[in-house]
Amino acid sequence: MARLVILGAGVAGHTAASFAAKWLSETEDEVVVVTPNALWNWIPSNIWVGVGEMGKEEVTFDLAPVYEKAGAIYKQAKAVSINPEGSADTNKSFVTIEFTGQDKEGESENIEYDYLINATGPKLNFDATPGLGDGNGHLGEHTVSVCTADHAIHASHVLDETIEQMRKGERKKFLIGTGHGMCTCQGAAFEYIFNIEHKLKEEGVRDMADMTWISNESFLGDFGMGGLHFNMGGFVTSSKVFAESLYAERGMDWIIGAHVNKVEAGKVTYETLDGEIDEQEFDFAMLIPPFAGVGLKAYNKAGEDITDTVFAPNGFMKVDADYTVKPYEEWLPSDWPRTLQNPTYKNMFAVGIAFAPPHPISKPMKSPNGTPIIPTPPRTGMPSAMMGKAVVSSIVDMMKGKATEPTHTSSMAEMGAACVASAGKGLFSGTAAAMTVFPIVPDFKKYPGTGRDINGTTGEIGLAAHWVKHLLHHAFIWKAKLKPGWTLIPE
Amino acid sequence: MAEINKESKHVKHVEPYSPQSGTMIPLGTQKFLRTCVLWQLIRFVAINIKMTILIVKSHR
Numbered sequence: 310m311a312r313l314v315i316l317g318a319g320v321a322g323h324t325a326a327s328f329a330a331k332w333l334s335e336t337e338d339e340v341v342v343v344t345p346n347a348l349w350n351w352i353p354s355n356i357w358v359g360v361g362e363m364g365k366e367e368v369t370f371d372l373a374p375v376y377e378k379a380g381a382i383y384k385q386a387k388a389v390s391i392n393p394e395g396s397a398d399t400n401k402s403f404v405t406i407e408f409t410g411q412d413k414e415g416e417s418e419n420i421e422y423d424y425l426i427n428a429t430g431p432k433l434n435f436d437a438t439p440g441l442g443d444g445n446g447h448l449g450e451h452t453v454s455v456c457t458a459d460h461a462i463h464a465s466h467v468l469d470e471t472i473e474q475m476r477k478g479e480r481k482k483f484l485i486g487t488g489h490g491m492c493t494c495q496g497a498a499f500e501y502i503f504n505i506e507h508k509l510k511e512e513g514v515r516d517m518a519d520m521t522w523i524s525n526e527s528f529l530g531d532f533g534m535g536g537l538h539f540n541m542g543g544f545v546t547s548s549k550v551f552a553e554s555l556y557a558e559r560g561m562d563w564i565i566g567a568h569v570n571k572v573e574a575g576k577v578t579y580e581t582l583d584g585e586i587d588e589q590e591f592d593f594a595m596l597i598p599p600f601a602g603v604g605l606k607a608y609n610k611a612g613e614d615i616t617d618t619v620f621a622p623n624g625f626m627k628v629d630a631d632y633t634v635k636p637y638e639e640w641l642p643s644d645w646p647r648t649l650q651n652p653t654y655k656n657m658f659a660v661g662i663a664f665a666p667p668h669p670i671s672k673p674m675k676s677p678n679g680t681p682i683i684p685t686p687p688r689t690g691m692p693s694a695m696m697g698k699a700v701v702s703s704i705v706d707m708m709k710g711k712a713t714e715p716t717h718t719s720s721m722a723e724m725g726a727a728c729v730a731s732a733g734k735g736l737f738s739g740t741a742a743a744m745t746v747f748p749i750v751p752d753f754k755k756y757p758g759t760g761r762d763i764n765g766t767t768g769e770i771g772l773a774a775h776w777v778k779h780l781l782h783h784a785f786i787w788k789a790k791l792k793p794g795w796t797l798i799p800e
Numbered sequence: 801m802a803e804i805n806k807e808s809k810h811v812k813h814v815e816p817y818s819p820q821s822g823t824m825i826p827l828g829t830q831k832f833l834r835t836c837v838l839w840q841l842i843r844f845v846a847i848n849i850k851m852t853i854l855i856v857k858s859h860r
C-alpha cells in the first residue's frame with residue numbers, strides 16, 4: 310500500500326484530492342488530505358459576499374462528507390513541517406501536522422507518505438504593511454478584506470454601514486486595490502471596486518462616493534502578467550486601454566505604481582515608482598495583502614533545518630523551475646516549471662499558489678529610493694486546478710508502477726487562462742469582463758511583439774460574461790462537491 | 801441654460817486633461833449592447849466557444 314498526502318484543500322489541493330481518490334479507488338493505496346479548514350470556499354464568489362449579494366453558505370460547504378464519499382482520509386489540521394528523509398526513528402518521509410478540528414485541536418501527528426503534494430496556497434501576509442495587519446498575522450482594524458468568506462461577510466457589514474451614512478448625506482471616499490508593492494491578485498480588487506460601484510448605484514448613493522483605485526501595477530491592466538493585448542475591432546489593443554476605459558466610464562480615479570507602506574485610521578501612505586511619497590484618505594478601504602508561503606519547515610534525517618533547500622525565501626516550495634537570477638530581458642518561458650516536482654526530493658510536488666515561481670511575469674521596477682514595486686505573478690483558479698490534476702495524474706501513474714518519472718506537465722508558459730472578472734451582479738443589470746489569455750507567461754519568440762497568441766487572447770465586457778461568471782460559480786461548486794458528472798466539468 | 805449634447809452625457813464626468821480623458825469611453829450604443837439580452841445571448845455562446853478552445857489548447 311502506498312500513501313499520497315495532499316496538504317491544502319483549496320482550488321489546487323481539492324482538485325488533486327478528488328482525482329486521486331477516484332483514480333486510486335480500486336487500489337489499496339491511500340489518499341490523505343490535510344487542511345485546516347472544515348469548509349471548502351469558492352473564493353472568486355467572495356466578491357459577491359463582500360457586497361452582500363451572497364451569503365457565506367452559498368460560497369462554502371462542509372469538506373468532511375465529500376471526502377467520505379470520495380474515499381479520502383480527511384484530517385482537519387495544518388501541516389507544520391516536512392521530513393522528506395524521515396528522522397532518526399524512521400526512514401520514511403513524513404509530515405508533521407497539528408489538528409485544528411475533529412475534537413483534536415492542538416494535537417500533533419506524524420503522517421508518513423510515499424508522495425506529497427503541497428497545495429497550501431498563500432499566507433495572507435497583512436503584517437508586511439504596518440497597519441494593514443494587526444501585528445499577529447491577521448487583518449488590521451482600518452481596512453476590510455474579501456480574501457476569505459469570513460472577511461467578506463465583515464466587509465459587507467462595513468459597506469452597509471457606510472451606505473447608511475451616505476444615505477444621511479455624508480460623502481465617502483472609497484480606496485480599493487493592493488496594500489503593498491509586491492502584491493498579486495489585482496483581479497480580485499478590480500472585481501471588488503466595480504461591484505461596490507454597481508452596488509452604490511443600485512442603492513442610489515453613487516453620487517456621494519469618491520472612488521479611487523490604488524495598485525502596484527506600473528499601468529492599469531497589468532494584472533501581474535505584464536498586461537495583455539487583445540484583438541479589438543481589428544486593432545491589437547493593450548489591456549491598459551481596456552482597463553482605463555472601464556475606470557473612466559465608471560468615474561473612478563487611479564493611482565498606479567504604488568507601494569502602500571503604512572495604513573492608519575482613514576489614511577494610507579504610499580510611495581510611487583517616480584519616487585513621490587503621498588497620502589490618500591479613505592472612509593472605506595479594501596487592500597489586498599501580499600502573499601507568502603504558509604511557513605512550512607523542513608528537516609533532514611539528522612533533524613537539521615533544511616527549509617532553505619526545500620523552500621524559496623518567500624516560503625513557496627521549489628519545483629523544477631529555473632531559479633537562476635537574471636534580468637527581465639533574459640527571462641524565458643522555459644524558466645517556468647513543467648512537472649512541479651521538487652528537485653531535491655522527487656516524491657514531493659507543489660501546485661497552485663504554493664509553488665515558487667522563477668520570477669515575476671511583469672517587468673520588475675523600483676522607485677528611485679530602491680523600493681521594489683512589482684506585481685508578483687498571478688496563479689489563478691484555472692491554472693491552479695490544472696496543475697493539481699496534472700501532478701496527480703503523474704503521481705497515480707507512478708503509484709500504479711506505470712512510470713518512474715512524472716508523466717504529465719502543466720506549465721504556465723504553455724497553458725492559457727480564462728478569467729471572468731465581475732463588474733457588478735444582476736441577472737439583467739450585471740456585467741463582467743471575460744478575458745482569455747494564451748499563454749499566461751508570454752513567449753516573445755513564438756509570438757513576437759505581444760508575447761501571446763492574438764487570436765487566443767480576448768476580452769469583452771457585458772452581461773453575457775456575468776452569466777458565464779454565475780454559471781461557473783454553480784458549476785465549480787457542483788464539481789467540488791463531486792456531484793454526478795463532476796469529471797465532465799473542465800478545470 | 802445650454803442644452804447638453806445627447807452623446808456627451810456619457811463623458812460629462814470626465815475632466816479635460818485628466819488621465820480619464822486619454823482613453824476610450826463607451827457611448828450609448830456600446831453601453832446598450834452590453835446589457836441587450838438578445839445580443840448578449842449571442843455573446844454568451846461566443847464566450848463559451850472561446851473558453852472551450854482555450855481549455856482544449858491548455859490541457860496536454
Ligand SMILES: Cc1cc2nc3c(=O)[nH]c(=O)nc-3n(C[C@H](O)[C@H](O)[C@H](O)COP(=O)(O)OP(=O)(O)OC[C@H]3O[C@@H](n4cnc5c(N)ncnc54)[C@H](O)[C@@H]3O)c2cc1C
Pocket residue numbers: 316317318319320321322343344345346352353354355356386387388389428429430431455456457494496497603660661662663688689690691693728729730
Ligand atoms: C477575493 C478573491 C477573488 C478571486 N477571484 C478569482 C477569479 O475570479 N478567478 C480566478 O481564476 N481566480 C480568482 N482568485 C484566485 C484564486 O482564488 C486562487 O488562484 C486559488 O484559490 C489558488 O488555489 P490554491 O489551491 O493554490 O490556494 P487556495 O485555494 O488558497 O487553497 C489553499 C489551501 O491550503 C490550506 N492551507 C493553508 N495552510 C495550510 C497548512 N499549513 N497545511 C495544510 N493546508 C493549509 C488552506 O486552508 C486552503 O484550503 C481570487 C482570489 C481572491 C482572494
